[in-house]
Every structure is written in C-alpha cells, then in structure tokens.
Amino acid sequence: MAQDEDLTACPVRWADDGLLLIDQTRLPGELRRVLIDDVDALVEAIRSLAVRGAPALGVAGAFGVAVALRQGAREGWDRAATLAAVERIRHARPTAVNLRRGTDRAAARLEEGVAAVLEEAEAVRREDVAANRRLSELGADWLLARAGHDRPLRLLTHCNAGALATAGWGTALGVVRELHRRGRVELVYVDETRPLLQGARLTAWELAQEGIAHVVQVDGAAASTILYQGVDAAVVGADRIAANGDTANKIGTLGVALACAHAGIPFLVAAPTTTVDPDTPDGAAIPIELRAPHEVTGPDADERSPGFNPAFDVTPGSLVSALVTERGVAEVSRGELPGKLWGTPA
Numbered sequence: 001m002a003q004d005e006d007l008t009a010c011p012v013r014w015a016d017d018g019l020l021l022i023d024q025t026r027l028p029g030e031l032r033r034v035l036i037d038d039v040d041a042l043v044e045a046i047r048s049l050a051v052r053g054a055p056a057l058g059v060a061g062a063f064g065v066a067v068a069l070r071q072g073a074r075e076g077w078d079r080a081a082t083l084a085a086v087e088r089i090r091h092a093r094p095t096a097v098n099l100r101r102g103t104d105r106a107a108a109r110l111e112e113g114v115a116a117v118l119e120e121a122e123a124v125r126r127e128d129v130a131a132n133r134r135l136s137e138l139g140a141d142w143l144l145a146r147a148g149h150d151r152p153l154r155l156l157t158h159c160n161a162g163a164l165a166t167a168g169w170g171t172a173l174g175v176v177r178e179l180h181r182r183g184r185v186e187l188v189y190v191d192e193t194r195p196l197l198q199g200a201r202l203t204a205w206e207l208a209q210e211g212i213a214h215v216v217q218v219d220g221a222a223a224s225t226i227l228y229q230g231v232d233a234a235v236v237g238a239d240r241i242a243a244n245g246d247t248a249n250k251i252g253t254l255g256v257a258l259a260c261a262h263a264g265i266p267f268l269v270a271a272p273t274t275t276v277d278p279d280t281p282d283g284a285a286i287p288i289e290l291r292a293p294h295e296v297t298g299p300d301a302d303e304r305s306p307g308f309n310p311a312f313d314v315t316p317g318s319l320v321s322a323l324v325t326e327r328g329v330a331e332v333s334r335g336e337l338p339g340k341l342w343g344t345p346a
C-alpha cells in the first residue's frame with residue numbers, strides 16, 4: 001500500500017517542466033507521480049482517469065493550456081494549432097463542467113504567454129483548495145445542526161470526492177475530514193463504486209491514511225445499509241450541478257439519493273461553485289459520458305453480452321437535501337435553487 005506524506009496536499013500541480021500529477025489508476029498499490037509535458041499525454045491521462053474528479057480536472061485543464069503553449073513553442077505550432085490542442089483538452093471528458101471552465105479561464109490569457117497562463121492556472125488550483133476547506137466547514141455545520149444529537153455520525157459516500165478528486169482536501173471527503181476533526185465521525189460506509197472502484201481504491205486509501213473509521217461495501221449494499229444500518233447522512237461530490245439543482249455524479253449516486261429519501265435522512269452534495277453551471281438548465285441537459293463497455297464486462301467478455309457503462313447519473317434536485325458550496329448552502333429539495341448562492345432569489 002502506497003503511503004503519502006500529506007494527501008490533503010494537491011495531487012495536481014505544476015512542476016518546473018510540466019504538469020505533475022498522481023496517476024490514480026495505480027492507487028492504492030503504487031503512488032506514482034507523472035510529469036505531463038505533451039497534450040496527447042494529458043488527454044490520455046484525463047480519459048484514462050489517471051487524473052480525475054471534477055475540480056482536479058479543472059486544475060489539470062488550466063495547467064494543460066500551459067502544456068499546449070510550451071509544446072507549441074517546441075514544435076513550432078501556429079496559433080490555430082495551439083487553440084486546437086486546447087480544445088482537445090477541453091473536450092477530453094464531457095460531464096465535469098470544471099474541465100471546460102478551468103481550461104477556458106487559463107486560455108483567456110493565452111496571448112499574454114506561458115507565465116500569465118501559469119499564474120491563472122495556479123489561481124484556479126489555490127482557489128479550489130480554499131473553496132473545499134470552506135465548504136467542508138459549512139457542510140459539517142449543516143449536518144451537525146440537522147443531526148439532532150451529539151453522538152458521532154454514521155455516513156455513507158459514493159465514489160471518490162476526496163483530495164485526489166480536487167486540488168486538495170476534498171469535497172464530500174472534505175466534509176468527512178472536517179467532521180472527523182471535530183470528533184463526530186463514527187463510521188463511513190464507502191461504496192466500492194464499480195466499475196473503476198474509485199471508492200474501494202481511492203476513498204478507502206484516503207480514509208485509511210487519516211485513521212477515519214470506514215468499511216468498504218459493494219454498491220448494491222448502499223440502499224440496505226442506508227435503511228438498516230443507522231446511517232445518519234450520505235455525502236457525495238458532483239461533476240455538474242444544473243441551474244435547477246439537478247446533479248450529475250458517479251453512476252449509482254441516484255440510488256443512494258433515493259434510499260436516503262425513503263429513509264428520511266439527508267442526502268448532501270458537496271461541491272465548489274465551479275461545479276455549478278447556470279448555463280445548464282436542468283439534469284436532462286447534462287452530457288453523460290458513456291465509457292467503454294469492457295470496463296464493465298472485462299476484456300474477454302462474450303461480445304453478445306456487451307457492457308452498458310454510463311459514468312454518471314443525474315439526481316433530481318428534489319432529492320438533494322443540501323447543496324453545500326463555499327458560498328453557502330442551498331436546500332434544493334425545499335425549493336432553494338443554486339442561484340441563491342449568488343444572491344439570486346430562489
């Protein structure tokens with residue numbers, strides 16, 4: 001099992017000669033950092049989930065613009081070729097709005113050169129860590145206020161919305177870290193999250209690093225765990241939140257939300273406002289990434305029984321007890337829209 005000095009530190013950052021990222025496909029067995037100085041390598045790292053998680057993709061996309069500029073200077077690209085390379089990064093995965101946002105924010109400074117792009121990308125990274133820390137405090141406050149007791153909480157989470165999925169600290173796991181810091185976590189049920197096992201491989205690794213009590217369960221156990229194991233709340237991340245509060249997150253999240261509604265416990269979505277997309281009106285407008293069938297069935301499966309592999313599902317806002325961001329909390333299931341976070345009336 002790999003050990004990391006401080007996983008709440010940033011898994012995606014700029015080194016001297018390129019983008020330095022943890023290759024998450026090798027965790028938890030091996031902590032391997034790779035230096036990316038080529039656009040094709042970055043696109044492949046995004047598509048293979050070597051770098052993954054909405055906020056982390058935003059940071060990778062932003063630094064990716066510097067990768068494109070530097071590669072263009074080495075290979076004599078003209079402006080059109082550089083912009084085309086940036087577009088390939090921007091579209092490497094469709095669902096997490098952060099990838100497009102982070103790339104666009106850095107690309108807006110392309111004409112100023114590499115130093116300006118790096119300055120903007122570093123701001124994207126720094127702002128995400130600050131946002132995660134703040135939303136974690138607000139999320140812990142909200143959950144403890146709702147709990148109605150002072151004993152530690154039993155929580156459930158799905159996929160990995162931890163430090164690995166962000167610029168550091170995490171969103172859903174950031175809330176868990178903050179609750180743990182306050183002595184208010186009894187146990188975390190970690191959905192393994194098929195088919196790529198972000199829960200069993202990444203969330204479990206993060207929680208184990210910090211001594212936060214947890215168990216790993218199959219995704220199919222989530223509903224019965226929520227109904228019969230005394231879970232106080234489910235806390236998940238997000239990849240894109242629509243203007244009406246519908247939320248795209250890892251496939252299987254909708255089932256968790258439905259079980260929480262049936263059990264009458266909070267279903268909390270923790271995300272920075274960079275994941276909220278006012279230009280996406282509702283969940284039907286969120287593009288859902290369809291990944292390779294073999295990730296589900298394995299490479300040697302009978303081709304007459306192909307896999308169906310949507311990477312995300314959409315939870316309607318009516319099931320979202322609270323959307324927690326660094327700007328505050330919107331109780332979407334009670335009619336508060338994400339626009340409230342920007343002062344727009346519900």
Ligand SMILES: CSC[C@H]1O[C@H](OP(=O)(O)O)[C@H](O)[C@@H]1O
Pocket residue numbers: 049052053054055158159160161162165166171172198236237238239249250251311
């Ligand atoms: C903090 S965003 C994490 C979010 O991203 C994950 O998707 P993927 O592993 O495919 O990048 C999952 O939906 C997490 O909730």
